[in-house]
Amino acid sequence: xxxxxxxARLTKSLPGNATVLTGAGDDCAVLDLGVPDxxxxxxxxxxxxxxxxxxxxxxxxxxxxxLARCLSDIAAMAGxxxxxxxxxxxxxxxxxxxxxxxxxxxxxxxxxxxxxxxGGETTTNPERILISIALLGTVPRGRQMLRSGAKRGDAIxxxxxxxxxxxxxxxxxxxxxxxxxxxxxHFDLHSLMDLSDGLAxxxxxxxxxxxxxxxxxxxxxxxxxxxxxxxxEKPPFVAALTDxxxxxxxxxxxxxxxxxxxxxWKQAFPEVKLSCIGRIIEGSGVIIRDRNGIMPLKSxxxxxxxx
Amino acid sequence: xxxxxxxARLTKSLPGNATVLTGAGDDCAVLDLGVPDxxxxxxxxxxxxxxxxxxxxxxxxxxxxxLARCLSDIAAMAGxxxxxxxxxxxxxxxxxxxxxxxxxxxxxxxxxxxxxxxGGETTTNPERILISIALLGTVPRGRQMLRSGAKRGDAIxxxxxxxxxxxxxxxxxxxxxxxxxxxxxHFDLHSLMDLSDGLAxxxxxxxxxxxxxxxxxxxxxxxxxxxxxxxxEKPPFVAALTDxxxxxxxxxxxxxxxxxxxxxWKQAFPEVKLSCIGRIIEGSGVIIRDRNGIMPLKSxxxxxxxx
Numbered sequence: 001x002x003x004x005x006x007x008a009r010l011t012k013s014l015p016g017n018a019t020v021l022t023g024a025g026d027d028c029a030v031l032d033l034g035v036p037d038x039x040x041x042x043x044x045x046x047x048x049x050x051x052x053x054x055x056x057x058x059x060x061x062x063x064x065x066x067l068a069r070c071l072s073d074i075a076a077m078a079g080x081x082x083x084x085x086x087x088x089x090x091x092x093x094x095x096x097x098x099x100x101x102x103x104x105x106x107x108x109x110x111x112x113x114x115x116x117x118x119g120g121e122t123t124t125n126p127e128r129i130l131i132s133i134a135l136l137g138t139v140p141r142g143r144q145m146l147r148s149g150a151k152r153g154d155a156i157x158x159x160x161x162x163x164x165x166x167x168x169x170x171x172x173x174x175x176x177x178x179x180x181x182x183x184x185x186h187f188d189l190h191s192l193m194d195l196s197d198g199l200a201x202x203x204x205x206x207x208x209x210x211x212x213x214x215x216x217x218x219x220x221x222x223x224x225x226x227x228x229x230x231x232x233e234k235p236p237f238v239a240a241l242t243d244x245x246x247x248x249x250x251x252x253x254x255x256x257x258x259x260x261x262x263x264x265w266k267q268a269f270p271e272v273k274l275s276c277i278g279r280i281i282e283g284s285g286v287i288i289r290d291r292n293g294i295m296p297l298k299s300x301x302x303x304x305x306x307x
Numbered sequence: 308x309x310x311x312x313x314x315a316r317l318t319k320s321l322p323g324n325a326t327v328l329t330g331a332g333d334d335c336a337v338l339d340l341g342v343p344d345x346x347x348x349x350x351x352x353x354x355x356x357x358x359x360x361x362x363x364x365x366x367x368x369x370x371x372x373x374l375a376r377c378l379s380d381i382a383a384m385a386g387x388x389x390x391x392x393x394x395x396x397x398x399x400x401x402x403x404x405x406x407x408x409x410x411x412x413x414x415x416x417x418x419x420x421x422x423x424x425x426g427g428e429t430t431t432n433p434e435r436i437l438i439s440i441a442l443l444g445t446v447p448r449g450r451q452m453l454r455s456g457a458k459r460g461d462a463i464x465x466x467x468x469x470x471x472x473x474x475x476x477x478x479x480x481x482x483x484x485x486x487x488x489x490x491x492x493h494f495d496l497h498s499l500m501d502l503s504d505g506l507a508x509x510x511x512x513x514x515x516x517x518x519x520x521x522x523x524x525x526x527x528x529x530x531x532x533x534x535x536x537x538x539x540e541k542p543p544f545v546a547a548l549t550d551x552x553x554x555x556x557x558x559x560x561x562x563x564x565x566x567x568x569x570x571x572w573k574q575a576f577p578e579v580k581l582s583c584i585g586r587i588i589e590g591s592g593v594i595i596r597d598r599n600g601i602m603p604l605k606s607x608x609x610x611x612x613x614x
Binding site: 005006007009010011013014015016017019020022023024025026028029031033034035036037038040042043044045046048050051082083085087089096099100103107110111114115116117118119120121122123124125126127128130132134136138 | 336389428
């Protein structure tokens with residue numbers, strides 16, 4: 001049983017109640033707690049030593065990353081983050097200074113993004129550091145952006161450049177909060193998510209939730225410089241499709257709005273790249289078009305060619 | 308540096324914002340997110356294999372306990388739980404059936420208490436299972452019960468019986484949600500918290516937050532049958548003071564209200580014991596009175612006598 005099978009089994013029959021507008025399966029849960037103009041966003045995310053950072057990673061960057069990942073999920077709903085709780089699971093012989101430095105990085109990003117740190121706990125995890133962040137946010141009613149609204153003919157866009165995050169960006173990325181709110185305010189997005197598992201792993205979430213397929217134009221996918229420098233590891237285009245932790249925005253909107261979007265974006269975010277990488281089509285799954293024709297993208301992030 | 312020192316250092320200068328009514332240091336954070344009649348409660352709690360359960364603990368009970376602990380914190384604010392996110396950190400070679408059984412126990416308690424499970428994540432923790440729960444709740448504005456309002460002359464009450472939870476109660480306890488809401492609705496409580504670290508460790512939280520001391524009457528402290536059966540481990544009274552995971556309510560109110568409380572309680576919760584165990588006094592710290600006189604209780608849960 002894979003992780004996906006397990007999640008499918010676990011989320012099949014979760015208890016609900018009248019407050020739940022969107023439960024498991026999107027970037028955040030969306031709750032109606034009775035705020036007149038807003039809905040509540042609710043998300044947790046954990047980073048674990050050995051998977052997401054090492055003992056050698058500067059502790060400030062570990063703390064920053066833990067919060068930034070969660071903030072990226074709030075961005076993926078076009079929301080504004082509000083308050084966070086920090087769970088720090090530590091070996092017993094932790095270095096208190098190390099922990100304080102984790103908080104320094106975390107607090108700095110919290111201050112920059114207006115997030116209150118309202119508590120949390122420390123507990124014991126003997127072998128390694130684990131940090132779990134629980135984050136609340138808000139979004140104007142009706143402006144929450146889900147994965148499920150992509151429509152045939154939509155243009156597919158991605159911010160920034162993809163691949164090679166492990167070379168450094170995974171510790172330094174800026175969650176696309178301002179960009180996502182601007183998009184939701186000015187355009188009728190049909191679907192939005194953040195890229196955490198790579199385009200090839202994440203785009204299918206939108207496609208399955210929306211009951212559609214996608215055609216990507218190979219030359220349009222923005223490959224990062226870091227991916228291009230790491231050809232010994234992986235061909236750059238494959239890295240751009242399959243590397244995790246890009247934390248860029250992936251979204252779709254009606255193709256008629258695409259030109260206006262590109263023009264507006266250049267004014268609003270001149271330093272952030274925006275690329276139209278393909279379109280939503282009937283069917284399911286992802287096909288990739290290059291000068292030689294089209295080929296299917298295998299599910300689960302695995303790419304069947306190596307160009 | 309102890310855990311308490313570390314927490315003090317970490318919480319000294321946490322980022323805040325205008326939504327925060329109560330941040331780190333009470334049972335839950337209390338946020339004003341603009342719900343007209345309610346405030347939002349926000350809490351996380353983690354259980355770790357080897358500390359809070361073992362590989363031999365029935366998985367349903369592990370899941371139940373993980374959620375119940377968090378629910379007890381909502382009870383400690385006199386709130387109503389709403390929605391939870393589940394973080395499951397697992398060894399790579401987890402047994403999917405084991406995990407599904409954890410969820411079975413968790414979901415059952417969620418259903419009983421009206422809690423929606425709105426998502427979460429699974430991540431890798433190679434050596435042991437760790438479950439962190441993030442829980443949202445609500446409380447009517449003005450009815451949130453903090454630790455900081457105890458006043459000289461208050462009567463100190465505790466629900467249930469204390470000590471020996473490790474014999475089984477720590478897996479089976481019922482969070483005192485209904486009792487706490489009833490108390491907040493019918494009485495002017497001055498302080499309220501739940502007992503997770505033992506009376507001797509937890510009462511000082513109320514005392515420090517309120518700037519007062521307490522005198523406990525030794526014979527009035529309700530010692531559980533489990534604690535009485537475990538005299539080989541610890542004298543029963545010491546167990547009642549220092550054993551963790553009672554998850555009972557500890558609260559204070561004006562002594563003039565004590566008789567009315569005891570009468571009303573017997574009607575409302577005939578099967579749940581309620582004990583007046585002492586009173587709030589000037590000063591700081593806890594003293595314990597028995598037939599021989601009074602003696603101070605040492606801080607941090609350690610008791611200086613062994614009767």
